[in-house]
Amino acid sequence: MSTLEIDRVRKSYGSLEVLKEVSISIDTGDFLVLLGPSGCGKSTLLNMIAGLETISGGEIRIAGRVVNDLSPKDRDIAMVFQSYALYPTMTVSQNIQFGMKIRGVPKAERAKAVQAAADMLQITHLLERKPSQLSGGQRQRVAMGRAIVRQPRLFLFDEPLSNLDAKLRVDMRTEIKRLHARLGTTIVYVTHDQIEAMTLATRVAVMKGGVVQQLDEPQTVYDRPANVYVARFVGSPSMNVIPGTLRVEGDKVMAVIEVQNRPPATISGIGLSRDAAARYAGRPVLVGIRPELFSVANGQPGTITVDIDVVEPTGPDTLAVFQLGGVEVTARLPPKQVEAGTATMLAVDTSKLVLFDPATENLIK
Incomplete structure (x- = not known):
C-alpha cells in the first residue's frame, strides 16, 4: 500500500513556478530521499507534504486520504527540522512529550513513550537537561525522540544533519538508518548531500528546477543515471x-x-x-x-x-x-x-x- 502519493503537484509564487507537476509514490516502510541543490524545490515539496505550504495544483494523499486542505496536526505526520525547534525552557523529557500533552495523552502513557524513545536513542541520561546543555548531536536525537513518540504514519526530515560537523553527521546517519530499520516507518528526507541519499534511501528522487529528474533505487541512480545532470550530481568525484x-x-x-x-x-x-x-x-x-x-x-x-x-x-x-x-x-x-x-x-x-x-x-x- 502506498503511504504517500504525490500526484501532479505544482507550486507557484505568482508567475514563478517552483514545482512543475511532481508525481511520486512510495510504499509503507520506504525511505524516500529528495535530493538536489539549493533552489530545486525539495524543501518546498516537503513543506507541502507537511501542510506548511499551500498547493497550487495536484493532490497529496497520505494513506489514501487527500490532505491538500488539512492542517499539519491532522495529517498524521511528524517532522524533524534542521534547526531542531526545541523549547529552550523545557527539559528534554518535556520537549519529547509536549505534543502528546497537548493532545491530552495520560501522564503515565506519556512517561512510558518518553522512556521507550530515550532508550532507543540512548538519551535516557539527558532527560532532565535543557537544550542549552546539549551538543548538536544530542539535540538532534531529542528532536527525533519527539517525532518517534507521536507514532505517525509518515516521518519528514528537513536536512536534519546540515548543522552537525562531519564526524557527527556520519554517526547520526547511522542512527537514522538504525531507527528506520527498528521502526519500519515511512520516511521522506530532504538533503543536498548525495552521501546521505546513497546510504539512507530505499528510493531517491533527484530534483532540478522543480522537476524530478529520476526516481529510483540509489544504486540504479548511480549506475544508470537518467541524464547527464543526474550523472554529474550523484557521485564524488562525479561521473x-x-x-x-x-x-x-x-x-x-x-x-x-x-x-x-x-x-x-x-x-x-x-x-x-x-x-x-x-x-x-x-x-x-x-x-x-x-x-x-x-x-x-x-x-x-x-x-x-x-x-x-x-x-x-x-x-x-x-x-x-x-x-x-x-x-x-x-x-x-x-x-x-x-x-x-x-x-x-x-x-x-x-x-x-x-x-x-x-x-x-x-x-x-
Missing part, C-alpha cells in the same frame, strides 16, 4: 562525461574518443540494445564513465594511453586527472600506481559504462 563517436561493426559496439596529443582511443565491449546501436551508429555520443571504472592496464587489449596531469592521493586511493575527448577526466586508482607527468595505459570496465544523447543529454537505452 566523467566524455564526447565521442559510436562505431558499430556487426555485433560489436565501440566508442571512439579523441586523446590529447595521441591517436584516438577505441573503447569496445559497450552494452547497447540493437535498436539504439543502429540509431546512433556513426553519430556523436556522450560516454559516461565513473572514475572507479578505470584501472591501470596490465597488457590487456583495448587500453587507452593518457598523459597524467595531476595526481591527488586520498589515502585509500588516488585520483588521477587527465584529458580525454577535450574534457578533464578523473580516474580513481589504487595508491602509488601513477605519477603526474607520465604516460599511463588505462583499461576501462565497460560493464557499467553508459551513453547519453548529446542533444537531449538523456540516457541512451
Whole structure:
C-alpha cells in the first residue's frame, strides 16, 4: 500500500513556478530521499507534504486520504527540522512529550513513550537537561525522540544533519538508518548531500528546477543515471562525461574518443540494445564513465594511453586527472600506481559504462 502519493503537484509564487507537476509514490516502510541543490524545490515539496505550504495544483494523499486542505496536526505526520525547534525552557523529557500533552495523552502513557524513545536513542541520561546543555548531536536525537513518540504514519526530515560537523553527521546517519530499520516507518528526507541519499534511501528522487529528474533505487541512480545532470550530481568525484563517436561493426559496439596529443582511443565491449546501436551508429555520443571504472592496464587489449596531469592521493586511493575527448577526466586508482607527468595505459570496465544523447543529454537505452 502506498503511504504517500504525490500526484501532479505544482507550486507557484505568482508567475514563478517552483514545482512543475511532481508525481511520486512510495510504499509503507520506504525511505524516500529528495535530493538536489539549493533552489530545486525539495524543501518546498516537503513543506507541502507537511501542510506548511499551500498547493497550487495536484493532490497529496497520505494513506489514501487527500490532505491538500488539512492542517499539519491532522495529517498524521511528524517532522524533524534542521534547526531542531526545541523549547529552550523545557527539559528534554518535556520537549519529547509536549505534543502528546497537548493532545491530552495520560501522564503515565506519556512517561512510558518518553522512556521507550530515550532508550532507543540512548538519551535516557539527558532527560532532565535543557537544550542549552546539549551538543548538536544530542539535540538532534531529542528532536527525533519527539517525532518517534507521536507514532505517525509518515516521518519528514528537513536536512536534519546540515548543522552537525562531519564526524557527527556520519554517526547520526547511522542512527537514522538504525531507527528506520527498528521502526519500519515511512520516511521522506530532504538533503543536498548525495552521501546521505546513497546510504539512507530505499528510493531517491533527484530534483532540478522543480522537476524530478529520476526516481529510483540509489544504486540504479548511480549506475544508470537518467541524464547527464543526474550523472554529474550523484557521485564524488562525479561521473566523467566524455564526447565521442559510436562505431558499430556487426555485433560489436565501440566508442571512439579523441586523446590529447595521441591517436584516438577505441573503447569496445559497450552494452547497447540493437535498436539504439543502429540509431546512433556513426553519430556523436556522450560516454559516461565513473572514475572507479578505470584501472591501470596490465597488457590487456583495448587500453587507452593518457598523459597524467595531476595526481591527488586520498589515502585509500588516488585520483588521477587527465584529458580525454577535450574534457578533464578523473580516474580513481589504487595508491602509488601513477605519477603526474607520465604516460599511463588505462583499461576501462565497460560493464557499467553508459551513453547519453548529446542533444537531449538523456540516457541512451
